[in-house]
Amino acid sequence: MSRKKVSSSVISLAHGAGGQLQEELIDFITKNITYKKVGKGIGVEELDDGATIPLEDYEKEIVITADAHTVYPLFFPGGNLGILSVCGTVNDLLMMGAEPLALTSMIIIEEGLKFDILEKIINSFNYKAREANIAIIAGDTKVMPRGTLNEIIMATTGIGIKDKKIKILDNNLQPDDKIIVTGSIGDHGTALISSREGLNISSDLESDLALLLDIYNILKSDINNNYIHAMKDPTRGGIASALNDWAMKSNVGIMVEEDKIPIKKQVNAVCEMLGLDPYTIACEGRALLSVDPNHVESILEKIKSTNIGSDAEIIGQVKAENSKKVLLKTIVGGTRFIDMPLGEPIPRIC
């Protein structure tokens, strides 16, 4: 997925928003790395949720994932930076089919941050990691002069382990697979936008921020049997980005049905008012799964039996035709494409 040329001379916020521009930035950074994987493991090139280090003579391999977390405001409806820093990284491990073991944490703090804010964030971080039984085994801290960053950034590395034979990968979707989403989409991004933009939107909407551990645990046998071909948490760029990424990497078409995609009324209302596309809005506690059609019903049932997956739905299927494209059957029965989002969602004029 390389994009040859860089389209502007400076990096803009849109380069970090999970769309086509972000791909361009990643390509710019990674194109000159010459040594990019360990043995037959998954490396930088796959641009998957994480990488693997196969252990010779063992049936298992180590899974590694890295994620830097920055959020404004630091405390938002349904979570904070500390919880996000655990969930974001651990969910990436789970989406590779790996059992999470440990985290490292790097904290970069802007001069002037109050200790009681740091304490709240660290407490949340520790509490969430403990809840998931994940050790925090190493870390580093830096303080930067005022004005060089916004309050605090946390970067975590996740370390997990999985059987070598488990292949849950972005390039592993099969024609006829069914696509499941584990809950309503766009809650996180919309809750943040509502609390951020000075719009005075009063809503009870909370971020969907959550560990996907319960879903991973209940699906362990399906994961081991390779009934689940791909899993992905649709964070930045939302399901539009995740589905397009899958279609491109797996060389398949994906058809989803608008009236099956769970979206909360509040999310729809905020998005329609601001001219935002809910399919491009981030989730932090949802997963998309591409699943063997013969096992989709039992898998859906298991997901629905968990707290975080009670609103799960089958939203579409994988097709051999329309390769590398994502199509939507709209609520009135028309058909259109879902495009890879461009960058930062921008509200429109009217």
Place this chain on the structure above:
Amino acid sequence: MEFPGTQHLRNKDFTNKVIKIIKKLLKEINKPIKFMHVCGTHEHTISKYGLRTLLPKEIEVVSGPGCPVCVCPAADIDKAIELGKRDDVIITTFGDMIRVPATNISLAELKAKGADVRIVYGPHDAVKIASDNPNKEVIFFSIGFETTVPLTGYEIKANPPSNFSIICAHKLIPAALELLISQSQLKIDGFISPGHVSTIIGLKPFKIFSDAYKVPNIIAGFEPNDVLLAIFMLLKQIKENKYETLNEYSRVVKPEGNLIAQKIIEEVFEPVSSPWRGIGRILDGGLIIRDKFKEYNADKKFNIKIEKSQDIPPGCSCHLVMVGKLYPYECKLFRDKCTPINPIGPCMVSQEGTCSIYYKYHK
């Protein structure tokens, strides 16, 4: 047929019923039909819900110049960019305006270089920024059709702080449509007119289509079944050899429009001959601030003049796309050289722009 309550406007069964009647009418009319809408939000609805995939292929629906961001001349954006370079200036405007390429750069590029350019939801937010930053000049780059004019007019009337001013780049729809219909060889069988603009100005300015040019005209809302109902209402007129301006969007649009908003527009602004990007100068096609409120006119306050500007870059077909003469995919630059990341023409930027909508929803 009875008009639905809003709950039916996204209902698939209702859609199927309307499509069935449309097909029946088309069969009776027995010729290919071409309709034009003149609103970016209508194009958005049509594309977002895949309505063209539901309609018989003999019914063509083309886009007219309905994107306020697209028709804003490069010279006006250049003006905002020039002013934005000053250390004491904060430029504020609508979100989809900031990425539109002007003669050299866009406001977004100016922002990335360090200028203070802020996205606001409307002029009220800009006035608030002015109150909060008394040592800065806060300029609202005020664009849009009749839909956004009253908001700006209201703020100007309400005595905003003296460090607030606007670049007035507002455009008026009816004059542009008359130019289009009188000059074009488009052979349009009917118009779908913008419900938002009609909400403010009422039905009367749109009657010119049906009265003078004898083309059926429907004021339509923005839900998928609104647009399909408008198409049905147009076909019905064609079949009955009628040409009237009718209101599909009666749940919102009053025949006389919003009289309070009209009064504000009249009090603060006056119509003026005005350039439209890609279309040219249009008599009474835009607005300027009346002298009574000249202290809020950034043009007069800062005396900025743009000598040379370029609306349509070489190779770009936005001027043809805007008047429905070309589909975006018929432009040589579309998707290949011109993308939403690297927009060459204005129609590729705004979510109301035809090229941008085609890029997003069509392949």
